[in-house]
Amino acid sequence: MSDRVFAVVLLLLAAGYAWVAWQIEVPFQYEPLGPKPWPLLLAALLAVCALVVLVRPGREPGWPRGVEMRRSLLLLLLLVLYALLFQPLGYMITTFVVCAGLAFMLGAGLLYALGFGLLVAVPGFFLFTDVLKLNLPWGEVFR
Amino acid sequence: MEVLSALGSGFLVALTPLNLAMILFGCFTGTLIGALPGIGPINGVAILMPIAYALNFPPETALILLTGVYYGAEYGGRVSSILLNVPGDAGAVMTTLDGNPMARQGKAAEALALSCWSSFIGGTTAIILLTLIGPLLAKLAIAFGPAEYVALMVFAFATLASMVGTSAVKTLIGATIGLMIATVGVDSGTGVNRFTFGSPNLFDGIDFLVVVIGLFGISELFTLLHEEGGEFLGATKLGRSTLKMADLLALKWTIVRSSLVGFIIGVLPGTGASVASAVTYGMEQRIAGASGRFGEGDPRGLAAPEAANNASAGGSLVPMLTLGVPGSGTTAILLGVLLLFNIQPGPLLFTQQPDLAWGLIASMYIGNVALLVINLPLVGIFARLIMLPKAYLIPVIAVLTFIGVFSVSGSTFDLYMMLALGVLGFLLRKLNVSLAPVILGVVLGEIFEDNLRRALSISGGDWKVLFETPATILLWVLAVLILFLPSLLGRFGRRKVEDTETAAD
Amino acid sequence: MQHFRALALAATALAFSIAPALAFEPDSPECIAPAKPGGGFDLTCRIAAEGLKASGQLDQPMRVTFMPGGIGAVAYNHMNTTRNDDGNAIVAFSGGSLLNLAQGKFGQFGVDDARWLASAGTDYGAIVVKADAPWKDLKELLDAMKSDLTSIVVGAGGTIGSQDWMKAALLAQAAGADPKQMRYVAFEGGGESITNLLGGHIQVYTGDISEQGPHIEAGEVRVLAVLAPERLPAPYDQIPTAVEQGADVTWEIIRGYYMGPKVSDEAYDWWVDHFEAMYGTPEYAKVREDKGLFELNMAGDELTKYVKERVAFYKDLAQKAGLTQ
Numbered sequence: 008m009s010d011r012v013f014a015v016v017l018l019l020l021a022a023g024y025a026w027v028a029w030q031i032e033v034p035f036q037y038e039p040l041g042p043k044p045w046p047l048l049l050a051a052l053l054a055v056c057a058l059v060v061l062v063r064p065g066r067e068p069g070w071p072r073g074v075e076m077r078r079s080l081l082l083l084l085l086l087v088l089y090a091l092l093f094q095p096l097g098y099m100i101t102t103f104v105v106c107a108g109l110a111f112m113l114g115a116g117l118l119y120a121l122g123f124g125l126l127v128a129v130p131g132f133f134l135f136t137d138v139l140k141l142n143l144p145w146g147e148v149f150r
Numbered sequence: 151m152e153v154l155s156a157l158g159s160g161f162l163v164a165l166t167p168l169n170l171a172m173i174l175f176g177c178f179t180g181t182l183i184g185a186l187p188g189i190g191p192i193n194g195v196a197i198l199m200p201i202a203y204a205l206n207f208p209p210e211t212a213l214i215l216l217t218g219v220y221y222g223a224e225y226g227g228r229v230s231s232i233l234l235n236v237p238g239d240a241g242a243v244m245t246t247l248d249g250n251p252m253a254r255q256g257k258a259a260e261a262l263a264l265s266c267w268s269s270f271i272g273g274t275t276a277i278i279l280l281t282l283i284g285p286l287l288a289k290l291a292i293a294f295g296p297a298e299y300v301a302l303m304v305f306a307f308a309t310l311a312s313m314v315g316t317s318a319v320k321t322l323i324g325a326t327i328g329l330m331i332a333t334v335g336v337d338s339g340t341g342v343n344r345f346t347f348g349s350p351n352l353f354d355g356i357d358f359l360v361v362v363i364g365l366f367g368i369s370e371l372f373t374l375l376h377e378e379g380g381e382f383l384g385a386t387k388l389g390r391s392t393l394k395m396a397d398l399l400a401l402k403w404t405i406v407r408s409s410l411v412g413f414i415i416g417v418l419p420g421t422g423a424s425v426a427s428a429v430t431y432g433m434e435q436r437i438a439g440a441s442g443r444f445g446e447g448d449p450r451g452l453a454a455p456e457a458a459n460n461a462s463a464g465g466s467l468v469p470m471l472t473l474g475v476p477g478s479g480t481t482a483i484l485l486g487v488l489l490l491f492n493i494q495p496g497p498l499l500f501t502q503q504p505d506l507a508w509g510l511i512a513s514m515y516i517g518n519v520a521l522l523v524i525n526l527p528l529v530g531i532f533a534r535l536i537m538l539p540k541a542y543l544i545p546v547i548a549v550l551t552f553i554g555v556f557s558v559s560g561s562t563f564d565l566y567m568m569l570a571l572g573v574l575g576f577l578l579r580k581l582n583v584s585l586a587p588v589i590l591g592v593v594l595g596e597i598f599e600d601n602l603r604r605a606l607s608i609s610g611g612d613w614k615v616l617f618e619t620p621a622t623i624l625l626w627v628l629a630v631l632i633l634f635l636p637s638l639l640g641r642f643g644r645r646k647v648e649d650t651e652t653a654a655d
Numbered sequence: 656m657q658h659f660r661a662l663a664l665a666a667t668a669l670a671f672s673i674a675p676a677l678a679f680e681p682d683s684p685e686c687i688a689p690a691k692p693g694g695g696f697d698l699t700c701r702i703a704a705e706g707l708k709a710s711g712q713l714d715q716p717m718r719v720t721f722m723p724g725g726i727g728a729v730a731y732n733h734m735n736t737t738r739n740d741d742g743n744a745i746v747a748f749s750g751g752s753l754l755n756l757a758q759g760k761f762g763q764f765g766v767d768d769a770r771w772l773a774s775a776g777t778d779y780g781a782i783v784v785k786a787d788a789p790w791k792d793l794k795e796l797l798d799a800m801k802s803d804l805t806s807i808v809v810g811a812g813g814t815i816g817s818q819d820w821m822k823a824a825l826l827a828q829a830a831g832a833d834p835k836q837m838r839y840v841a842f843e844g845g846g847e848s849i850t851n852l853l854g855g856h857i858q859v860y861t862g863d864i865s866e867q868g869p870h871i872e873a874g875e876v877r878v879l880a881v882l883a884p885e886r887l888p889a890p891y892d893q894i895p896t897a898v899e900q901g902a903d904v905t906w907e908i909i910r911g912y913y914m915g916p917k918v919s920d921e922a923y924d925w926w927v928d929h930f931e932a933m934y935g936t937p938e939y940a941k942v943r944e945d946k947g948l949f950e951l952n953m954a955g956d957e958l959t960k961y962v963k964e965r966v967a968f969y970k971d972l973a974q975k976a977g978l979t980q
Contacts, residue, residue: 009580009581010581013581017323024330024345027344027345028344028345031337031342031344032342033340033342033815034340034815034816034976034977034978034979035340035815035835035977036339036340036815037339037607037815037837037838037839037840038339038603038604038606038607038611039606039611040602040603040606041339041340041603042337042339042340042342042344045333045599046330046333046344046345049326049329049330049333052322052326053323053326053327053330056319056320056322056323056326057323059319060319060320060323065317065320065581065582066582068580068581068582069580070580071375071376075375075376078375079372079375079376082371082372082375082544083372083569083573086368086371086548086569086572087566087569089548089552089565090552090562090565090566090568090569091562093552093556093562093565094562102549105545105548105549106545106546106548106549109541109544109545109548110541110542110545113375113540113541113544114539114541115539115541115542120541123542123545124545127545127546127549131549135553135557141553141557142556142557142560142720142721143553143556143557144556147737199692291850292850292853292854293854294854295851295854295855295856296840296851296856336725336814337814338814338841338843339814339815339841340814340815340841341813341814341815341816341817341820341841348762350724350725350728350729350731350732350761350762351724351729353724353725353726353728353729353760354723354724354725419846419847419850420843420847469850473846473849473850473853474846474849474869475846475847475849475850483691483692485846486692486694486697489698489946492945492946492947494866494868494869494947495869496869496870496873498869498872498873499869558691558721559721559722559723559724560720560721560722561722561723561724561729600843604840604841604842607808607838607839607840607841608808608838608840608856608857610805610838
């Protein structure tokens, strides 16, 4: 079943990709191919592969369920928030929340989780920015 | 002889206390940076470049330091690839294929030591070749025009045809998705936007780094979360910590072949460690035939890409030093370093700046030995990483992937892109589509399409241009051979087995 | 209230230009290079950082940060959205950025959506052939192009519509040919182009003069013409301009800096004044020459006027070449 859904998604992807590729317009070009044929070829290739999967799907994978599913979604949510707030709130606050939150969710003790989050967030920040000279955000709210 | 005396004077430069200290510092820091999941040579060199610049080092010292970092990160990159299945850059992707299964079978220390030695041999072979025939090879780099690159890419695809994994059609799907990712951005021929949907963030395409870290790093987080094995990573036993000499000797031809091929691919501008490791992996798999357990922890599948990516790192210095043309993403940054120091690399570098050129080469001999000496004792310590509880490991990997991407691009958009690719990577893995072909699609696709269209621009649309020079013909023949040779050999091998069986009767 | 009065005073003072430099002082100066480390934009930023410091115009160190994407498109959008009034940040631009701006490749924003601050210097286009090429000067090459345009393959490090392509198109036009009919190959950057020239895969490379130094010295290439209005200083003084060989083609590749569109006049004027003060110093001349740029000093209104003229000129060129409607 999963493979069938996958195949349908791939077919839609191939169709959408081909549609966008078809719209590409060039003022002019110096070779017979131009920017269109290669993407169109790829779309066709993907469509053929998808059809093969549709006809002969593989075994059903074990999807996350129950607690695992909730954990996966929570992880995804945390990561999206991390990306969203990384620049506005800065590395330290967001990293503390993500590290402490994830560690706690995965079974570390509350105090351990908080301490660990603090360690990665604050000394980590100065290690990465001052020692390694990496470019990390302070946070726009502190400007 | 002339070469030897030049190299001798190079050693005099490299062995001054400051330079020697910088070699060791660069190699050590590079190893540590490279060992962090999601952070690779490009980050490493980019990190230390401003420091080298700010400290007012003479150019040869700065270059020696940064080359040490480059090398060290190439070395360290294997640690997170093998132990965590999270490569730091595209060149380390193939290392995960057999390195991680080895670690999961309890052979983490052995895998690390093996990759150390393979890297050392690959790297040293490359420098010896660079010393002896570097300037000569500049001619090879020049001889490679668009048509030759097309043939080379066909050869690369042919070697990879064996990478079918469990399902050929799904491998093809993975590669096609990779090829599609490569088409995003401004078309390098006509300058029109493809698949950018008007967003300037996509004009330059999707960065390799973002693709690698997203597909491998982020998706690994979900996989770790989901997989069996409780609190710790798959393997809880460290396994025997030493690599037996006999094991290494058994791999000697794999390592030698991979070093040579990796070096040559590195010499060609435009192809670097990612292509080199992929081609040699495919080649070894083809040569091993039915005897291989590639993808399930075959030591040959680890030794080949590791020897090749270090050899190509050495090789890519050839076009950089002799032509002023970068042979890889990282040498592009090293080239930028030279320009910052007002040194224009090119054909006269060796005569005008002998201290810099030969000092650098000598420093790489020392660096290679230093890396081996630094890394072998660290094997045990690195291998212990695998003993970290997942509750701490997962957040650390998450933070490092964010740092790896953000420190290079400074863009929130790239963080979203990384997450999206991570989810895609997780779904693909679940659906039994392996991720290495996706990366290879991204790497090879762009080189293939661009050069095909360039070749056709040069010929005015005449397709014959693809088969006209000796180099193209050779590569096409090799591509056909590598596609069909294994099945021929296999048939021949079977006959021989049958023969001996009948003889035994 | 006190504070407000001080501000008002400062503003009045500024209006009369009594002490324009006192009202504003950048507290954490930053130069944004809209590319990855090590490229041309990085160099442009280093020129500002080192030049301002060496000439004593800026006490604090200037940070160089990177914002890659679309030859400056990402940074241009960023400066128009999140940091449009940041008086601390200057952003590097090049002639290539202006060309893309002219072709509408910077998204919705146009030439008026930035405060053009100062130039760093300039480079010039060059027509380069291999040392053993049959053409001894530009005239011979143009004659050869006139007699059989498609026999000569021109290559350079840019797509159709890029600076390198524009140079090739102007060359074809000078030969009386239609740029659409020439043979042109787009490579990625100058490095790939020069290897392909040396390998004989292309015959003519329309690059930049400053990159050619080592190759000229090694006797590998011959520069048929430099696309500057007049001859350049040594070591390039032996190379004739296209103009003196009868082809009216010049191509200037300016490098410089802009600021966000809503940056205050105080901040903008501070930067303009300090760049202008820097221009005259020998320290700056050395920094600029070390980085391979030729002199071109313009700041404030002068630069703004220049940029607008250039963008209009590029728009016209792109239209004539059939790139935009």
